[in-house]
Amino acid sequence: MSELNLEKIKQLRKKHKLSQGEMAEILGMKSLYPYHRKESGNQPFKAEEIHAIARYFGVEIEYFFNNSVAKNAI
Numbered sequence: 001m002s003e004l005n006l007e008k009i010k011q012l013r014k015k016h017k018l019s020q021g022e023m024a025e026i027l028g029m030k031s032l033y034p035y036h037r038k039e040s041g042n043q044p045f046k047a048e049e050i051h052a053i054a055r056y057f058g059v060e061i062e063y064f065f066n067n068s069v070a071k072n073a074i
Contacts, residue, residue: 002065002066002067003065003066004044004045004050004064004065004066005064005065005066006039006040006041008063008064009039009045009053009064010039012053012057012059013039016057019032020032020035020036020039021035023035023039023053024036026052026053026056027049027052027053050064
């Protein structure tokens with residue numbers, strides 16, 4: 001099962017010295033508040049938003065996901 005790692009999105013944004021407002025603009029949002037809610041985990045990112053973020057930073061979409069295996073998996 002894959003889980004979105006919000007910390008990786010935040011770290012990549014900060015590494016490139018972008019504010020949440022700038023990320024909101026990149027994603028076509030009218031203000032920073034929707035982006036802030038998504039990055040903080042209060043609202044989920046849409047698939048197309050994750051795709052746009054990956055494309056902007058030049059990384060694979062998989063970079064943002066943690067893969068976990070069920071404890072009873074062999």
